[in-house]
Amino acid sequence: xxxxxxxxxxxxxxxxxDAAKKVDDAKLERILEAIRLAPTSSGxxxxxxxxxxxxxxxxxxxxxxWNQAQITESSHLLVFAAWDNITEARxxxxxxxxxxxxxxxNEGWEAYRQKLLGIVAARGEKANFDAAARQAxxxxxxxMVAAAFEGVDAxxxxxxxxxxxxxxxxxxxxxxxxxxxxPIGYRQPEGDWLVNLKKVxxxxxxxxxxxx
Numbered sequence: 001x002x003x004x005x006x007x008x009x010x011x012x013x014x015x016x017x018d019a020a021k022k023v024d025d026a027k028l029e030r031i032l033e034a035i036r037l038a039p040t041s042s043g044x045x046x047x048x049x050x051x052x053x054x055x056x057x058x059x060x061x062x063x064x065x066w067n068q069a070q071i072t073e074s075s076h077l078l079v080f081a082a083w084d085n086i087t088e089a090r091x092x093x094x095x096x097x098x099x100x101x102x103x104x105x106n107e108g109w110e111a112y113r114q115k116l117l118g119i120v121a122a123r124g125e126k127a128n129f130d131a132a133a134r135q136a137x138x139x140x141x142x143x144m145v146a147a148a149f150e151g152v153d154a155x156x157x158x159x160x161x162x163x164x165x166x167x168x169x170x171x172x173x174x175x176x177x178x179x180x181x182x183p184i185g186y187r188q189p190e191g192d193w194l195v196n197l198k199k200v201x202x203x204x205x206x207x208x209x210x211x212x
Contacts, residue, residue: 007148009199014153016192017073017185027150028076031184034146038139042116044094046086046132047139048176050079050169060168065160065181074155074183079169080140081176082132086120133179140180147184154184 023031028051035049052058053076061079062071071077083090095113099105120128140156147154158180165171165178189195201207 003149004145007145011144011148011154012194012199013155014070014183014185014187014192015155015194016188016190017070017075017153017183018188019073019185021075021186023075023150023152023184023186027152028184030150031143031146031152035139035143038142040135040138041131042091042094042112043098044086044091044132044135046083046090047136047179048081048174049139050081052077052079052169057168061160061165061181064164064168065157068157068159070155070157070183071181073185073188075152075185076183078143078182078184079165079178080136080180080182081166081169081171081174081178082129082136084129084132084172084175084177085125086128086132088117088121091117091120129177133177136179140182143182152184153187154182157181157183 032049032051036045040046052061055072058072058077061077062068065071091113095109098109123131144154144156160178160181162178165181166176169178171178187195
């Protein structure tokens, strides 16, 4: 097996974290950098990530997250919050940043900017938020693989009240909406019913179809 397959076989949705073990800063930064480098549609990166370390905030999130212990017992809690809308200003921000960092203006790139502005204006706020949320999930997947390479456990969670988390973290004021959370840390085998169970996935033949 290649290393990536080994790491994906090792990881699982950890149900019990060891609250006494902390992910060191270097590992955390590599996971966050992997999130930053994750691919997104048109390179917009239409989301932000909050590393919630404040115990009071984490307790409040746990209260609106089905009281799941991982939220407070994990080493760090990552909250992925998508843009509430892909606005003209946000599109221009990213295109201008690209031009600035690359040091030149490409005619084709500028033509694509105008095309994209027309697309996001036509599809409306709800569809734009949905599109932004999907990009956040791409980064979530990258984060989980990066965590596995660092030997860090991670548990993706949708089981929480997004509106309540938005209020707890004052996301509305930043024109963001929470979409998924990711506790990371180290598994506590005692008390974790899932830790030693066989990983179950559909077979290749049942999941993948090749079209010649």
